[in-house]
Amino acid sequence: MPGVGLPPLEQNLPPIVLRNYAKWVDHEEVRPGVLKHVAESGEECYTVRAGMPTNARVSTVLARRIADLADDFAGGHLRFTRRHSLELVGVDPARIDELIERLRGLGLPVGGTGRTFRNTVSCTGWIHCQFAATDAPAVAKAISDELYEDFLTERYPAKLKISISGCVNQCGEGSTADIGIVGIHRDLPxxxxxxxxxxxxxxxxxxxxxxxxxxxxxxxxxxxxxxxxxxxxxxxxxxxxxIGDPETDGLAVVVGGKAGNSGNGPAFAKFVIPYLPNTPPRWPEVTRAVRQIVEVWVQGARRDERIGDWIARIGWDKFFQKAGLPMSDKLLDGYVLWPMSARTGVRFHW
Ligand code: SF4
Ligand code: SF4
The missing domain is CATH 3.30.70.20 (Alpha-Beta Plaits)
Known part of the structure; x- marks a missing residue:
């Protein structure tokens, strides 16, 4: 029985994955953007990961070109990751360099694995949400450009995930990212x-x-x-x-979230910058703040320490000092009295 829900998984997997389903014994990062999985049989499966445009928006022209590459290099299969990256699985290792060049030719950089800056996740923001206080996908693009080299090369202590939401509903899930950017309204309805x-x-x-x-x-x-x-x-x-006023809407920055169970376990991010101005098209105040936080983390963290784990070790006071961020009463809910629910934690009393 095929079932009544989504199409059966086995119809959408490359043959090498089907042959070795549940029989994988090892995996490693060959270089940023290239992964190797090894099966019990000894068979090796190479995956190439590339960043997609923010908010995973692609034209049909780009989609067809990606599909052509998947046909040519990955037996007609592809995968989109949770963080809006593209993966071609089952690539011939002798053709990886050629594939990387072809992806670059489409404007899709290969990287975002291991200790790198992962592709951003953002909600739709101004694209079509009436609640948005900012243009979340465009903020994601500005941050991606700022950290572009860190997507391609490994210079971080651990992976870095940055997510952007157009408002405090946090559909972009910044509360569980290393750094979250959150659009905020400050006016009353x-x-x-x-x-x-x-x-x-x-x-x-x-x-x-x-x-x-x-x-x-x-x-x-x-x-x-x-x-x-x-x-x-x-x-x-x-x-x-x-609700919403171009004069008073802005962005807040949250830091130290994590969904996974590594290090100190899952954590909600905490507010560290309560307000930055909404300055399209490049949001220089936001990209500067992100850069500032990333650099102190890179300098201070141990290997494999995500931002939240690093802050847990050194303490929030030290983090604020090192990052040169001022404390504010607007941060108190997130800093000292952080409730267990993000819904009740995003309190702004302007
Ligand atoms: S986070 Fe806010 S702006 Fe973004 S999609 Fe959700 S409700 Fe809309
Ligand atoms: S706190 Fe209440 S009044 Fe204020 S925006 Fe939310 S729902 Fe509306």
């Missing part, structure tokens, strides 16, 4: 009474995670500025709740 009158008032009230919304007779709501954390949740059920 503007309540458009006549629009709100057409919405479900109890629903608007109930979605607010901090109880900041109260009914306002005859058929509207009011927002308590002391309680609002600018989370945009109330904008989802009702167009009469509008």
């Amino acid at each position: 503007r309540v458009i009474d006549e629009e709100v009158a057409r919405c479900e008032i109890p629903l608007i009230v109930s979605v607010c995670p901090t109880g900041a919304i109260r009914p306002k007779p005859p058929k509207s709501v009011q927002v308590d500025p002391e309680r609002c954390i600018h989370c945009v949740a109330c904008a989802a059920p009702c167009q009469g709740m509008q």
Whole structure:
């Protein structure tokens, strides 16, 4: 029975993977962007990884060219990784250099394995999300350009994952990345009474995670500025709740998150920079801050220490000193009193 869900996996795997399914005994990084997996049978499977455009957006023209390469070099199979990279699996080792050149020719750099800067992950941001405070994929592109050489070569103590979200909903999952960039609103929701009158008032009230919304007779709501954390949740059920202001929106930086169980285990990132201005198209303040954090980590961390594990060893006070970052009361929820839930942790009281 093929099942009723997604297409069966075995129809989409290269023959070398099917032959050795669940029989792998070893793997190594041959060089940045090239992996070798060894099976019980002794068979070796080479994989070449390349960075994709941010937010994994590709034109059909590029998709066809990638498919042509997959046909030519990987038996007609390819894989997209969680971090928006492309992998061609089962490549003839004698043709790896040729494939790398062909990928470069498409603008797809080969790297992002081992102790390198991994491809960025970002949410859609301004592409088509009404909640976004920033252009998350474009911020990802600016950061990728800043750290481009570190995608190609291994000079880090450990892997570096950077994720970007357009708002504190964190669909880009910066809370579990080594460095997360988070678009933030700092204004209160503007309540458009006549629009709100057409919405479900109890629903608007109930979605607010901090109880900041109260009914306002005859058929509207009011927002308590002391309680609002600018989370945009109330904008989802009702167009009469509008949040976002180009003058005050910006970006925050969180550091030290990790989803995996290595080192000290999984961790939520903590806020270390509460606000940077929204400065498209290249966000120099953001790229500068990222560079600053990366360099102190590279200088201070031991081999295999991700940023969060390094900070756990030296302490947050030292991290702030070394990174030259000022402390702020806006960081307290993330720094000292970090709750176990990212949802309640992203509190901004501007
Ligand atoms: S993080 Fe915010 S801006 Fe990005 S997709 Fe989610 S809701 Fe939209
Ligand atoms: S933005 Fe968030 S915290 Fe503020 S009123 Fe709306 S739901 Fe509540």
